[in-house]
Amino acid sequence: MITRFLPALFLLAGCSLLPPSQTAREQYFHTQVKPVLQQHCLQCHNGRLPPPSLNLTSRALAFTRSPGGREYILPGDPDCSLLISAVQRGGTHPKMMPRTQVSLTDDQIGMLREWIEDGAFWPEGAAGMLRPQKSAENP
Ligand code: HEC
Numbered sequence: 619m620i621t622r623f624l625p626a627l628f629l630l631a632g633c634s635l636l637p638p639s640q641t642a643r644e645q646y647f648h649t650q651v652k653p654v655l656q657q658h659c660l661q662c663h664n665g666r667l668p669p670p671s672l673n674l675t676s677r678a679l680a681f682t683r684s685p686g687g688r689e690y691i692l693p694g695d696p697d698c699s700l701l702i703s704a705v706q707r708g709g710t711h712p713k714m715m716p717r718t719q720v721s722l723t724d725d726q727i728g729m730l731r732e733w734i735e736d737g738a739f740w741p742e743g744a745a746g747m748l749r750p751q752k753s754a755e756n757p
Pocket of ligand 1: 663700
């Protein structure tokens, strides 16, 4: 009986080598951050605007500085991240993002703020590749 469960115990031990929060961060990125960026930002920030404009197709391209020298995404500091400043601009600000009829909701902005505050986890490689995705409210 006990020997039957040993392999499972080893598997669990193997998994716990990863800090548990890393898995949570990965999940947060995939279920919260990525869908919002893909639905609301990727139609423009997909490399079509030449650098140093924001390109959100991968981690390496997104973690850069604006023409004015500001970090688009500064892990741990949403208030210094230009991405957050841009989506928080209200009313008729000419540089309010996304540049469409649809603004992000307060919940979506809060989610992005939390993500950056928690280190802005964004996987390298294929897992972290983003592409435009249409949604019901943003066809
Ligand atoms: C319809 C097209 C479009 C969409 C959708 C869009 N943007 Fe932009 N964005 C632009 C253009 C055009 C610029 C100006 C180009 C540049 O920065 O050189 C810009 C600039 C920015 C900047 C730099 C702002 C500044 O003050 O310099 C940020 C940050 C940004 N966008 C973030 C976002 C985020 C985050 C989203 C999604 C929530 C988004 N954008 C959606 C077109 C778009």
